[in-house]
Structures are given as structure tokens and as C-alpha cells.
Amino acid sequence: MRRSNAQLQSDRRAAILDAAQRCFSRDGFHQTSVQQLCLEAGMSAGNLYRYFPSKEAIIAGFVERNRAEAAQDFATVGEAASFFEGLGAIAQRYLIERPEEEVGLCAEIMAESRRNPEIARLYQQLERDVHALIVDMLRRAAERGEIARDVDLDAAATMLMVLADGMSWRRAASPGFDAKAVLPHLMHMVHSLLVHPPDGLHPPDGETRRAETAA
Amino acid sequence: MRRSNAQLQSDRRAAILDAAQRCFSRDGFHQTSVQQLCLEAGMSAGNLYRYFPSKEAIIAGFVERNRAEAAQDFATVGEAASFFEGLGAIAQRYLIERPEEEVGLCAEIMAESRRNPEIARLYQQLERDVHALIVDMLRRAAERGEIARDVDLDAAATMLMVLADGMSWRRAASPGFDAKAVLPHLMHMVHSLLVHPPDGLHPPDGETRRAETAA
DNA sequence: GAAAATAGAATGAACGTTCATTCTCTTGTA
DNA sequence: TACAAGAGAATGAACGTTCATTCTATTTTC
Structure with missing residues (x-):
């Protein structure tokens, strides 16, 4: 039989x-x-x-597959020699090399999760997982002294996700966007966020320090 | 008649x-x-x-309306006393106060522009307009010495748009996201991007400067 | 009273899903 | 080894519904 x-x-x-x-x-x-x-x-x-069982289940199937892949990527790439090296590798992988098709699909999932409760549930779980992975990565870096010890891990991880989302969207929506060209600027900002973080919660001393230092 | x-x-x-x-x-x-x-x-x-004439024309109608509104917003808010003050006001307006509904609609437009050529055309024109407005704003700030004179205006404007997109998406997709709480961190990064920009195009000196300065 | 403005039924195409049916493989038996 | 039984795998036409759009009739306004 x-x-x-x-x-x-x-x-x-x-x-x-x-x-x-x-x-x-x-x-x-x-x-x-x-x-x-x-x-x-x-x-x-x-x-x-x-x-x-339905077309919707296929959509949901993606989010689960993506989650598994993301977790694995972070686990393997996060094992780099130094923190900024590992971060650079992740950035390269997720912001530059990821194929157009995946970026587009990600956009689609995010848009769908705004209105489909089941997709929203799965997507937000993926987000929480990724956030936790980033916080772990940052904590290890802080313990090793590679980034400032008083970094607000939670906020910093969120900011990294904001940056990643922004880069993804720019790639997805504007064809002329050169992710590679702006990456150094992004890494510069990340560096300042993690190595010279703002003191406490008050905004940076915008007006006092002036541009004379650069030039 | x-x-x-x-x-x-x-x-x-x-x-x-x-x-x-x-x-x-x-x-x-x-x-x-x-x-x-x-x-x-x-x-x-x-x-x-x-x-x-069609449902699609209604979708297109939005992008045009949004463009008109965005241009006007930048024109009026960009007239602030100092650059960082004006930037803060724009951030407050676009990233914090903008109603959920508009954020959601924006997400929808971006997703749609990926596959609908007519929407793509309109949306990308809106992007170019906003980019030009930001570059103008930055140029004036650089001339007045409020930000570094050697800032790569084009790349910096693009980075600001990346940040704005990222914030919008986080608001749209994750209900627990507290835009207000991360805004200081964002402004700190922007400050470092514009006031202490990376020298030339090589990435920041990641490994040499260490976290000892903060703590 | 003429044309603009509105309403609501009508249209046919396209949709996600189901179902009766056929094909293909494995296995128990002779 | 040969073969029929039996169940998984696959088919594609058909279903009821919903869709964007059009048509025709009615009301409002100048």
C-alpha cells in the first residue's frame, strides 16, 4: 500500500x-x-x-520561512571577530546584496501585516526575535568594550532596525538608490550612536558645538 | 443652459x-x-x-495631493530660526504627530508604487521633489555654518530620507514602537552625520577609537 | 425645460475554492 | 516475477461570489 x-x-x-x-x-x-x-x-x-489550505496560508508561510532564515543568518554572521566587522557583514548581506525580489517581498509582507491580523501576529513575532538577537549582539559588544558601556541597548537595537527598514524601502521604492554609496554614511552614524551615545535622554547639544571642528 | x-x-x-x-x-x-x-x-x-475615470485614478490622486502638501510643509517649516530647530520641527511633524492613517496610506502608496508604473512615476517625482527640498535646506545650513561645510549634501539628504522611511515603517508595522522615545537617538545620529561627517568616502575608523571616551 | 447631478440596477469578467475524476506509484499476494 | 488492489498525487472544469465599470432612469438646479 x-x-x-x-x-x-x-x-x-x-x-x-x-x-x-x-x-x-x-x-x-x-x-x-x-x-x-x-x-x-x-x-x-x-x-x-x-x-x-488557502492563499492566505501561503502568505503566512513566507513570514515563517523568513523568520527561520533571519535567525540563522544572525547566528552565523554574528560570530565575527569584532563587533563592527560582524555588523558590516550583516549590513552588506541585508542591505546591499539581498536580491531585489526578497526586498520587494518584504515590502509586501509589511504592507500586508498592517491589515491582516494573522500576518501581523507572525510578522511582529519575527520583529521581536530580530530585536532580541540585535540586543544580544550589542550586549556582547558592550561587555567586550567594543561599544560604549552605557548604550541604551533597547533603543539602539530599535534604531538599527529603523535604519534597516529605511534602507530596504529606499531600495524597493526608488530605482536610482545606491545603497552601497550611502552605506559608509550609515555606518558613520551607527558608530556615533554606539560609541559616542547621547548622554542620558536629552537631545544632543545641537547649537553649542559648531561645524568649525570639521571642514 | x-x-x-x-x-x-x-x-x-x-x-x-x-x-x-x-x-x-x-x-x-x-x-x-x-x-x-x-x-x-x-x-x-x-x-x-x-x-x-477609474479606481486607479483615485490612487494616483493621492500621490499628487501628498506631493502638494509635502512641498508646502517644507516651505513653511523650513523657515525656522536655526537649522536644527527647523529640522526638529519637521521631525516632530512627520515622524511623531502624523496621524496613523496617513502613515498607513503612505505605506500603501509605497507598496503600490513597486508594481504600478503610473504610481511609480508619480511617487518617484515626489521623492525627487522632497530630496531637492532637503538638499536646499542643507545647503543653506552649510552656508550659515550650522553644519559642516564639506557635508556630502546629496548623500546626507538621502540618509535623512532613509531615516524618515524607517521611522514611518516602524510606526506602521509595529504597534509597540515609541517614535518619541527614539527620536533623541535619531537626532544624535543626524547631528553626527551633518556636524562631524566622515572624512571623504572611506568608512569611519571603527576599531581605533574605542568606547573609553564615553562611559 | 434643459442639462448637470445623482442613484441604483445591470453586466461580464475574474476571483478563490471545490470536486469528481484520472494518473502514478507502492505493496501484498500468488 | 507478475499483477491487481489501494491510496497518494494531480488534474482542470465548474461553482458561487465579488469585482470594476457602464447603463438607464430620476431628481435637482439654474
Whole structure:
């Protein structure tokens, strides 16, 4: 008697997600029809529904896959020799080298999470995970003296995520954006955030120090 | 013979855009049906089509309205006494006080511009306009000596937009995000970007200067 | 009373999903 | 080894619904 093949199931699910990534990133979730998706995946509609209970479940499938990948990336890349070296590698990987398609899909997920509660739940969990990973990374760096000891770890991690989001969006939305060119400026800002952080919570002494120091 | 009432036309268009803003921000472009839109606007479908030739034209209508508003905001707020004061006011206005609904709509527009060529065209024009306004603002500040004279105006303006995008997205996507709390950190980074910019284009001297200075 | 303004039913295409059916493989039995 | 039984894998047409848009009739306003 024939038995259910677990490997095949998993392969098919992955293949569907791959096809969906191409479709969704190109056309968006709600403008991609299930028929288009089937065409891209080389599979009939009926069969596709054997692997995912609904179109929405495919969307949710991404967020979970992305989470697994992000966690692994941080774990491996975070093992660099020095903190800023590791950070640079992550930046290179996530802000420069990540393919257009993934950036687009990420944009799509974020937009979707604003209105779909299930996606929102998954996406926010991913965010919390990434935030925790960054805080850990910063804590280790602070303990080793590579960044200031009085850095507000939580706020700093949030700022790094703000920067990453901003870079992603610029890449996704404006074709002329040269991520590589602005990266040094970004790293400069990050450096000042982590190595020379603002004292306490009051804003930096904007008016007193003037531009004479540079030039 | 009765003549078409231009004022009424303009009012109706504005009312439709207002209703659409609520709908689109809540449900997204493609999950908002024309019927829902009519309900929200208190208007029949047939009548709505007298004011916009298609649903897509309504989406496009936003980007143009936003552009007009952004330009005006920059023009008026940019007239502050000092540069950092003006920048703070813009940040307060755009990153903290902007209503959730507008942030959501902006997210929607950005996502849509990735795949709809007409929206992309309009959105990228808006971006270029804003970029030019920021560069002007920075140039005036550099001339007055409020920021370093050797700042790469173009890259700095781009970085400010990256930061703004990042903040907007964090607001839109994660409900626990406290924009007000991270703003001082952001301003600190901006200060270092503009007042103590990186020398030339090589990355900051990450490893040499250590955290001993702070603590 | 004529045209602008509005309403609401009508239209056909496209959607996500289901279902009866067929194909393909594994396995128990002779 | 040969083969039929049986179940997983896959198909693609069909379903009811919803969509953006158009058409026709009615009301309002000058």
C-alpha cells in the first residue's frame, strides 16, 4: 500500500513558496491570482490546495520561512571577530546584496501585516526575535568594550532596525538608490550612536558645538 | 443652459479622496472595493465615476495631493530660526504627530508604487521633489555654518530620507514602537552625520577609537 | 425645460475554492 | 516475477461570489 511521502510534501511546499515569491514580489499578494501562481509553480489549482489550505496560508508561510532564515543568518554572521566587522557583514548581506525580489517581498509582507491580523501576529513575532538577537549582539559588544558601556541597548537595537527598514524601502521604492554609496554614511552614524551615545535622554547639544571642528 | 460647477467638482473630488484615504489606509487599495468606497463617501457608484475615470485614478490622486502638501510643509517649516530647530520641527511633524492613517496610506502608496508604473512615476517625482527640498535646506545650513561645510549634501539628504522611511515603517508595522522615545537617538545620529561627517568616502575608523571616551 | 447631478440596477469578467475524476506509484499476494 | 488492489498525487472544469465599470432612469438646479 502506498505511503505518504513526507519529503515530497516538504519539497512541494517549498516549490510553491518559491513560485509565490516570484509572483508576489512582482505583482503583490492581492493582484496575484491563484491561477497565475499555479502557472508559475507548474501545478494545478486543485493540487496546490493539497499543500496550503488557502492563499492566505501561503502568505503566512513566507513570514515563517523568513523568520527561520533571519535567525540563522544572525547566528552565523554574528560570530565575527569584532563587533563592527560582524555588523558590516550583516549590513552588506541585508542591505546591499539581498536580491531585489526578497526586498520587494518584504515590502509586501509589511504592507500586508498592517491589515491582516494573522500576518501581523507572525510578522511582529519575527520583529521581536530580530530585536532580541540585535540586543544580544550589542550586549556582547558592550561587555567586550567594543561599544560604549552605557548604550541604551533597547533603543539602539530599535534604531538599527529603523535604519534597516529605511534602507530596504529606499531600495524597493526608488530605482536610482545606491545603497552601497550611502552605506559608509550609515555606518558613520551607527558608530556615533554606539560609541559616542547621547548622554542620558536629552537631545544632543545641537547649537553649542559648531561645524568649525570639521571642514 | 446650465453650466458645470467647477467648485462642486473640486469639492466632490476632495470628499472622495478623503473617504478613500480612510478605506485605503484601513484595508489597502486592492482590498477596498468601489462599493465600499461609495458607501464611505456617501455616493453612488455611477456618480463616483463622474469624478474619477477609474479606481486607479483615485490612487494616483493621492500621490499628487501628498506631493502638494509635502512641498508646502517644507516651505513653511523650513523657515525656522536655526537649522536644527527647523529640522526638529519637521521631525516632530512627520515622524511623531502624523496621524496613523496617513502613515498607513503612505505605506500603501509605497507598496503600490513597486508594481504600478503610473504610481511609480508619480511617487518617484515626489521623492525627487522632497530630496531637492532637503538638499536646499542643507545647503543653506552649510552656508550659515550650522553644519559642516564639506557635508556630502546629496548623500546626507538621502540618509535623512532613509531615516524618515524607517521611522514611518516602524510606526506602521509595529504597534509597540515609541517614535518619541527614539527620536533623541535619531537626532544624535543626524547631528553626527551633518556636524562631524566622515572624512571623504572611506568608512569611519571603527576599531581605533574605542568606547573609553564615553562611559 | 434643459442639462448637470445623482442613484441604483445591470453586466461580464475574474476571483478563490471545490470536486469528481484520472494518473502514478507502492505493496501484498500468488 | 507478475499483477491487481489501494491510496497518494494531480488534474482542470465548474461553482458561487465579488469585482470594476457602464447603463438607464430620476431628481435637482439654474
